Amino acid sequence: MGGPRFEPVRTIRAYERIVEQVEGAIESGTLTPGQRLPSERDLMAQFSVSRSTVREALRVLQARGFVQSRPGDPNGAEVLPFSPAALHRSMTTLARVDELSLGELVQFRMVLDASANLLAARLRTEEQLAEMDAAIDRMRKAAEVSYDEFSAADVAFHDAVARASRNKLIQISTEVVRSIVVNLIAGKLASSDDRVALMRRSIRHHEEVLDAVRAGDGALAARLSRETMYDYYLDYVPADERPALRALLED
Amino acid sequence: MGGPRFEPVRTIRAYERIVEQVEGAIESGTLTPGQRLPSERDLMAQFSVSRSTVREALRVLQARGFVQSRPGDPNGAEVLPFSPAALHRSMTTLARVDELSLGELVQFRMVLDASANLLAARLRTEEQLAEMDAAIDRMRKAAEVSYDEFSAADVAFHDAVARASRNKLIQISTEVVRSIVVNLIAGKLASSDDRVALMRRSIRHHEEVLDAVRAGDGALAARLSRETMYDYYLDYVPADERPALRALLED
């Protein structure tokens, strides 16, 4: 056992070196979002490689969400601000390829949203409470009019809570998982009558959650938010997956 | 309001069409992991494009974790089984670029691990309990000998719990976030004496968690697991981030 642990000799492909350098420059702040990379022809001179190699590197950087190029642009590729787009893509792929069920996704949302509420109850500012108030108000006004607007207001509420948790990871994951769930159930919405009833119930639930957050009762806020989400998505989740969701409710 | 909602005309770059087609074939199961793509020269014939275009498409597919190519391989690029590697990368980038703090990461781990324990307490099989037992046993044996082996056993325990939660998303996120945390604190480990004390305490904590899981007491298992992790990482987390962690403890 032990002995020198040799690392496998990694063949260094030229385009990978370029990717590393550019990525490093972005992560270290040498290159900041909005700045432009030199043109491909300049880069091939700077790196002493051919344009194909430069372009392969740029494709990788683009796939990772670091840069974007536009044909005809007299400047080079643009350095992008970080966005969870790449994270979003890989999670979406996961949902498509890796047999991720709606039940698992909703369960994960319940976990995230509950912790966001728990933290928000303890850490929220008055301003954030006002945001949540405003979001519920929007939900009330939209409920009888437009389901899309209701949905948007609902999203705004959950976003406000996520922000109040002061945890970026919770914020971003919430956002990513939510959009996947919404995409999955899009098209198989409940009938119009059911929908109105659902929205009304949902508003009441959100009010209760907000009360708990306002009161600083994290445990209650977490429990209520789980119940809210369970209630809201129950009809979309296949019967055999529901027990797993219920397992998150019994406290 | 309303009116026809025109989508922006997306310029269709040739290599993107190739990426779409191959990705579609993989997601639909036409191409399964382990299978080989035709060689680049075959692909250029099949898609009626030049090799550079084929290669740019392959670079993107590789960056997204779908395929991998090896020089000299008489077969073409290999279709990879899905792995959270891409997810891992984007999250790591997030941690580096987007000022994600250790506190936030540990907090997220506490959330994930707690829910995994909560679910495991209700859904675990006897077999999985045995796995957890075995992992704690390994931790006991390693504690006085090797910190690395202790760590590995610790990981095995948490993995077993995550599997028992029956939620792949929790499993994968746990895995990804853990490795980022471990990387972040690598090198600034506590002193050797402290370490042994820490390991002993950690074992006791894990035993308590396992007892709760075995007893089916999800709420207790969740609370204990949060406390365990808080205790274990406290020293690495800057003082000003600790209140946020404690906010997760008060139930």
Add this chain to the structure above:
DNA sequence: CTAGTGCACTGGTCTGACCAGTAGGCTGCA
């Protein structure tokens, strides 16, 4: 039957070229 040697193929890289776009300067008209 096996050790060793080619050979045909792979991916990685390079060169040089053309095209359709874009932006900004220039020209010429009002």
Add this chain to the structure above:
DNA sequence: TGCAGCCTACTGGTCAGACCAGTGCACTAG
């Protein structure tokens, strides 16, 4: 003088053809 419109010098996207260092397999010589 002011501005509309053209021109040019760039950009990224694509193509064609070439070379190289590896790899695996078939074939061959012992």
